[in-house]
Amino acid sequence: MTDDPARRAWQALEEVHDPEIPHVSIVDLGIVRGVTAAADGSRVEAALSPTYSGCPAVSVIELDAETALRAAGFAEVVIRRQMAPAWTTDWITERGRERLKAAGIAPPDAAGAGKAALLGRPAQVACPQCGSPHTEQLSEFGSTACKALWRCRDCLEPFDYFKCI
Template identity: 60%
Template structure:
């Protein structure tokens, strides 16, 4: 799926000039590295402590002439936050003066929790959400339960309370040591 955005809708007169002039013409192209850094500040709407880069949703950035092509893979095809994420990415790029943006959804290969960065996993833990354990393999289909550590006290004496937590991609757990409930970001 490719979504085109009408660059004429963006009001560049009220924003600082970085990469465009007042007519919306691209002056210079920021480096891909600078754009990765910019997008690393775009938070996930469901877990704002991690960015869309931390989650591995942004798959690729490329300049196609004067147009920036951002390839995204949603966490799952029915994720209710996908459209919001696309809008947040576009707004961040427009605010940085990158006027000509095309978002491209790439559904294959499917997103997996293996794509969450180590930094993202640590941010989840510090926020009180247990990051995915192991790899998104077929183990879970065979009934093997992950050993989930409590993000509060580190204990492995935890129990799943519900298959679903605050969102469909999380399960609700309770720590038997500190008795605190917490979300576990399921391996997908």
């Protein structure tokens, strides 16, 4: 652990994982929008943005973040839900994208690609198993609301695709 309270808070939050995507921390998903810690380390406030306004995991994530911060030595912990600006897949770190892929989940397209999908142009999604670009969407709905179900036409494996927002 570090003596810097803000850095200690960030380190603690890097250990908190999304319960629906346990391979990726809430920091790497871009859910943690900011941390403010008292210089003496007694108090910390963390701003979290849910990936979706109706995400069923929001309360669990907030409780897990509070628990991790208390375990890191903060006596007073404030978790603030920050709805604006709305979370976007552009906030997922490169490490988060790599961890999604390693878990068999195709990471979202690069910035702006979601706009193309909203305009009716299909996304080009590479298979996270074999890397093939020959994939097809089976359903707009995957294992969670933030993912769609796809299948690779080459290796025939189904996989989740993290939707762009």
